[in-house]
Amino acid sequence: MTPELEIHRVTESRIGQINWDNLPFGHIFTDHMLVMDYRDDSWQTPQIVPYGPISMHPCNTTLHYGQSIFEGMKAIRSKDGRVTLFRPDMNAKRFAESCLRMAMPVIPEARFIELVKTLVRFEQTWIPDRAEASLYIRPFLFATDEYLGVRPSKTYKFMILTCPVGAYYAKPVSVKIEETYTRAAEGGVGRAKTAGNYAASLYPTQRAIEQGFQQLIWTDAKSHEYLEESGTMNLMLVIDGVLLTPSEDSDTILRSVVKRSVVELAKHWGLPVEERRISVAEVITAIREGRLTDAFGAGTAATIAPIAKIGYRDELFELPALETRAVSLRIKAYLDGIKSGDCADELSWCVEI
Ligand SMILES: Cc1ncc(COP(=O)(O)O)c(C=O)c1O
DSSP, X not given: OOOSOEEOOOSSOSGGGOOTTOOOTTTOOXXXXXXXXXXXXXXXXXXXXXXXXXXXXXXXXXXXXXXXXXXXXXEEEOTTSOEEEEOHHHHHHHHHHHHHHTTOOOOOHHHHHHHHHHHXXXXXXXXXOSTTOEEEEEEEEEEOOBOOSSSOOSOEEEEEEXXXXXXXXXXXXXXXXXXXXXXXXXXXXXXXOBHHHHHHHHHHHHHHHHTTOSEEEEEOTTTSOBEEEESSSEEEEEETTEEEEEOOOSSSSOOOHHHHHHHHHHHHTTOOEEEEOOBHHHHHHHHHTTOEEEEEEEETTTEEEEEEEEEETTEEEEOOOGGGOHHXXXXXXXXXXXXXXXXXXXXXXXXXX
16 A cells, blocks of 8 residues: 655754844755655656755756645644644645646645645744744645656646745835836736746846835836736735735736635625726825725735835835834734734635644
8 A cells, every 4th residue: 555655764864053133034844854756647646755956857847847735834833832824725725726727637636735734834843933933834746757848747746845934025125116028918927926927037137126225116018007916925005095916817926825815805804905907097096195095915925025115117105104004003013913922813815734
């Protein structure tokens, strides 16, 4: 009988070397990782193995043609010691959708969640208990065929890495509205969480960083007149008391777990919410007229990230003071509260591992 899981432990843990007060995002990895290969049309036995380099052929199809997808999730330790994941079913569903779009074999959603839980349970001593800190989880899948030629690979590797992290953005962010470059076009792969979307964003983002911004706000590929999303998070604005966010009816925006949760929460609280096309012009006018009262990014890594400044063409707009941002402060307090156990999880979003 095939074992359900093979475990190969490290001989010595690195956990004693960690400075828990300094957890730069994405640099520190736990002792183990999970690996599950796909070959002969089926998933093989998953293995938990020591974190470390993997070998691959130089003509690995991911390196040449970018058949690669990923997810981002977090495990949090609440004050009473429980370990929870935030809406893992949504990541599992998005992962399956990304698999389909990138012509990769789908990992059934329940199996995906079970594998994530298995590694998090195994590495749970690595989950930080500091405020704003968590165990970031990076499931990913990539092609492994030894072959040059453009066709879907027949073999793949699914892996999960876990890393203790602090805040992704240490300070409120300054973002630039991008009108030249494009993140995603209709009919493309913007809705999939695939590596190439991020590769394509690097050069324009680098230019924005040189101009003093941390991130871009992408606009639509056709006219550059409508807001889409930011590089690592979805965009949310409050104008005239209404919580606004770009609608997801095209396939150019990543369906964000946190953004969907913010929308559902605002509706649950009875706040006015609109998901629709949002033009750059209406936002700039609202800023000028003092009707934009809040602006933030929503994402797993970024959490609820206040936007302090928006750059548009040659102008830089300072947005309202952070302490006046009633909507995002309330949302952040609720989301932090249900994770830490300080407030009731009314919508049952935190799933114990
Ligand atoms: C491009 C992009 N948009 C939005 C998000 C936010 O998605 P989520 O809330 O599911 O983390 C992310 C991060 O995952 C992202 O990379």
